[in-house]
Amino acid sequence: MKNVFIIFFLCISHFAFAQIPKGEIANRIVKWTAKTDTIDTSNFECIYQLNVTDPIKAETRQSYGILISGSRYSMFKDYNCYRLDSVINTMDKTKITYLEYSKLSGKYRNETTDIILRDRQNAEITFYGRVFIDKYKYKEPQPDFNWQLSDETKTVCGTLCHKATCSFRGRDWTVWYSDIPVSEGPWKFGGLPGLILEAEDSTKEIMFTALSLRKMQRPITMENLDYFNTTREKYNKALADFKTDPGKTISSSELAPKDSNGNKIAIPKRRMFFNPIEKE
Numbered sequence: 001m002k003n004v005f006i007i008f009f010l011c012i013s014h015f016a017f018a019q020i021p022k023g024e025i026a027n028r029i030v031k032w033t034a035k036t037d038t039i040d041t042s043n044f045e046c047i048y049q050l051n052v053t054d055p056i057k058a059e060t061r062q063s064y065g066i067l068i069s070g071s072r073y074s075m076f077k078d079y080n081c082y083r084l085d086s087v088i089n090t091m092d093k094t095k096i097t098y099l100e101y102s103k104l105s106g107k108y109r110n111e112t113t114d115i116i117l118r119d120r121q122n123a124e125i126t127f128y129g130r131v132f133i134d135k136y137k138y139k140e141p142q143p144d145f146n147w148q149l150s151d152e153t154k155t156v157c158g159t160l161c162h163k164a165t166c167s168f169r170g171r172d173w174t175v176w177y178s179d180i181p182v183s184e185g186p187w188k189f190g191g192l193p194g195l196i197l198e199a200e201d202s203t204k205e206i207m208f209t210a211l212s213l214r215k216m217q218r219p220i221t222m223e224n225l226d227y228f229n230t231t232r233e234k235y236n237k238a239l240a241d242f243k244t245d246p247g248k249t250i251s252s253s254e255l256a257p258k259d260s261n262g263n264k265i266a267i268p269k270r271r272m273f274f275n276p277i278e279k280e
Contacts, residue, residue, distance in 0.1 A: 026099040040070030040220040046195065047079055047212040048186045053205040054275045061273060063111035065186055065208070070220050074184050076116040084108040085221070116188055117222070118142065125188055128227060131238045132249050137227040138235055143168065145191050147175075156197040157210040164192055170279025172202040180213075187277060205275055236278060243274035 046067045053060040064079035084104060088096070115128040123142045130136070150163035154176060161176035175189065176198040185196025186208040197210035230238075242249045247267030 027097050029094065030096050030098055030101050032093050035224040036221050037224055038219040038221050040073040042068045042070050042216050042218050042220055044069055044182075045214055045216045046186075046197075046210055048208045048210050050186070051207045051209075052275055054273050055203075055205065056271070057273055059273060061111070064211075067184065067186060068216075068220055069182055069184060072119065072121050073220055074118045074120070075220055075222075076118075076187060077114065078110040078112050080108040080110040081113065084110070089221075115222075118184065118190070127232070127235070129235060129239070131235070131242050132246070135225060135227045136230045136235050136238075138230050138232050140232055142190065143188055145173075145189070147192055157213060159197060159210075159213070161197055162194075171206070171277070173199055174202070175199040186210075206277055232278075236276065240274070240276065243272045245269050246272055 046069075048065045048067070050063050050065055051060055052063075065076055066079045066082050068075045068077075068082070087104060087108070113128075113130050117126045117128070118124075119126070124139055125142055126137055126139050128135070128137045145166040145168050147164040147166050150165065152163040154161055154163075156176050156178070159178045159180070161178050163174065163176055165172070165174050167173070175185065175192070175196045177185070177192040177196045178194045180195040181193075182195040183192060184190045185192075186199060189196050189199055196208075198208060200207040247269055251264060251267055
């Protein structure tokens with residue numbers, strides 16, 4: 001039974017390379033099968049702190065995201081993913097071993113692999129995410145948040161901001177936007193006269209807060225990976241099913257644990273930390 005839980009942990013982890021490889025594999029060179037494409041050059045970056053509370057588990061987790069804004073595209077992703085990619089891009093990829101990569105992955109351990117890519121020219125968003133071992137993407141038009149503007153102001157990240165509110169996909173939001181002339185923000189937020197520096201839902205379960213703004217010119221890149229095309233609704237359902245009962249997903253996959261006779265071993269139901277930004 002101990003082995004079942006070890007396999008279970010490894011399967012649900014997003015950080016497989018954080019497990020330090022041993023023996024011969026440690027010194028093998030990582031084979032980078034995906035091509036990295038440069039799609040734009042950034043003008044500035046904004047780092048956000050994200051606090052999410054799971055009311056069922058009565059637990060709050062903190063992570064960091066980064067908005068990278070270029071002339072046509074902007075990207076929002078986990079900040080540690082960004083840092084890991086930045087370090088890897090300074091190295092000779094033909095010489096990186098599994099041991100070196102696993103140590104870097106452990107140092108820049110990311111909370112999520114989600115990427116939100118905004119195409120201003122086509123007014124659409126492409127979402128890239130993962131459910132267990134499968135990678136998915138979907139496109140949608142730039143959402144209309146139907147913002148209600150207010151005269152209230154406050155300072156966020158040293159910048160004067162203005163209040164706006166909306167109801168969007170199951171949550172009521174209050175955001176604070178600046179006079180920085182970028183009609184974007186963390187996650188999928190956008191459509192206001194300036195950059196959104198803070199966003200909080202009415203339950204206070206989810207909150208984005210800007211920590212740092214910086215002008216930065218560097219390539220905006222995307223790995224050319226194989227993603228399954230899906231819809232937002234199907235992806236959100238698949239993710240919710242996995243998070244609430246990961247054992248069921250694992251048991252139906254090629255990574256299902258088996259006993260010495262080759263029979264599948266049942267994995268106990270164990271809900272993971274989960275509170276989606278979109279509730280509908």
